[in-house]
Amino acid sequence: MAKTAASKPSVAIPFNRCLPIGNELEYVQQAMSSGVLSGDGPFTKKCHQWLEREIGAPGALLTTSCTHALEMTALLLDLKPGDEVIIPSFTFVSTVNAYVLRGAKPLFADIRPDTLNIDEKQLPSLITPRTKAIVVVHYAGVGCEMDSILESAKRAGVPVIEDNAHGLFGRYKGHYLGTFGAMATQSFHETKNVACGEGGALLLNDARLMERAEIIREKGTDRSRFFRGLVDKYGWVDVGSSYLPSELLAAFLLGQLEASAKIQSRRKAVCDAYSAGLADWAQQNGIRLPYVPAHCEQPFHMFYMLLPDLERRQKFIAHMKSRYITAPFHYLPLNASPMGAKFGAKLGDCPVTEKISDELVRLPLFNSMTDDEAEFVVASAREFRC
Numbered sequence: 001m002a003k004t005a006a007s008k009p010s011v012a013i014p015f016n017r018c019l020p021i022g023n024e025l026e027y028v029q030q031a032m033s034s035g036v037l038s039g040d041g042p043f044t045k046k047c048h049q050w051l052e053r054e055i056g057a058p059g060a061l062l063t064t065s066c067t068h069a070l071e072m073t074a075l076l077l078d079l080k081p082g083d084e085v086i087i088p089s090f091t092f093v094s095t096v097n098a099y100v101l102r103g104a105k106p107l108f109a110d111i112r113p114d115t116l117n118i119d120e121k122q123l124p125s126l127i128t129p130r131t132k133a134i135v136v137v138h139y140a141g142v143g144c145e146m147d148s149i150l151e152s153a154k155r156a157g158v159p160v161i162e163d164n165a166h167g168l169f170g171r172y173k174g175h176y177l178g179t180f181g182a183m184a185t186q187s188f189h190e191t192k193n194v195a196c197g198e199g200g201a202l203l204l205n206d207a208r209l210m211e212r213a214e215i216i217r218e219k220g221t222d223r224s225r226f227f228r229g230l231v232d233k234y235g236w237v238d239v240g241s242s243y244l245p246s247e248l249l250a251a252f253l254l255g256q257l258e259a260s261a262k263i264q265s266r267r268k269a270v271c272d273a274y275s276a277g278l279a280d281w282a283q284q285n286g287i288r289l290p291y292v293p294a295h296c297e298q299p300f301h302m303f304y305m306l307l308p309d310l311e312r313r314q315k316f317i318a319h320m321k322s323r324y325i326t327a328p329f330h331y332l333p334l335n336a337s338p339m340g341a342k343f344g345a346k347l348g349d350c351p352v353t354e355k356i357s358d359e360l361v362r363l364p365l366f367n368s369m370t371d372d373e374a375e376f377v378v379a380s381a382r383e384f385r386c
Helices: 024-034 042-055 066-076 093-100 120-126 146-156 207-217 223-227 247-258 260-284 310-322 338-342 351-359 371-382
Strands: 059-063 084-088 105-109 131-137 160-163 183-187 200-204 304-306 360-362
Touching: 024 042, 024 247, 042 059, 042 200, 042 247, 059 066, 059 207, 059 247, 066 093, 066 160, 066 183, 066 200, 066 207, 084 093, 093 105, 093 131, 105 120, 120 146, 131 146, 146 160, 200 207, 207 223, 247 260, 260 371, 310 351, 310 360, 310 371, 351 360
Parallel strands: 084 105, 084 131, 131 160, 160 183
Antiparallel strands: 059 200, 183 200, 304 360
């Protein structure tokens, strides 16, 4: 990786660019020609089979978004007003909204300063008789400390839900993320490694949840059982909503899933180039690069950096923008938000989250990124001095 100025690409470098890489367009054309565009057609089923086979989850259901997959977990938990759910403060609002919508109260946990994942040591003090679930987020696809988390959950008799929006193909102690909790959610948003624009999946590691999950996903009806010939008609049997993506999205997604080895190889190459090209510069400027514990395997979803403080983080973003490179920050602390205050949370409750939120910046990373683009990002970053 060059450490001097690289030639400027002909176009600006966005944070993300989502382009076909395999058979996506061919499959979309096949779906369009079939005349079957609604949910749970042949491409949807092939995606389910791929996820179950490759990830090892007993059940997988595509959804219209990871947000909707999270909402399904809340419905499957039968949450009621007064119930509590433990959630990291450093996450996207979808993680908490899913449970608040069912009347639950979020209890915000702080994060570890190394992996930026939920601080598992805080769980015993947060668990109460009203706790109904522990929700973990594998930030940047680096696994949370699942052994300790599962032990705390087992002692309390509550399930663990994995928000694995970042973590498809990530591993913890050799096992895929998304296979530890009772349920896990995936995102196929355009910023993710494998994408279809908007989309998600619910992974069910407890096979007993599968039948009810199908009902919830089908507007509270047993329509899926009807199509399998298990009932002679279908009707309203439970709460639910319409969480099925169209066949067009599933067709595009299948092409991405099938090309995942190529996608992962390219993303790893970009991350490796960033790590090699920025290591000495980061050390000289008091900047921290991503940390991955030895017992975790990251999926190369994100390359972030932690600058010394908010002022210098903002100056770095402006510096990169002046070179036509988009380098955004990330989550704001949920505990310090206006909605967090409505649940009794406040600024100061999660000091690590609040500090990290001010310091973190993300570099562009996408499947079609060229070597020249990656070199220009590195060269531009190295021009910045803290």
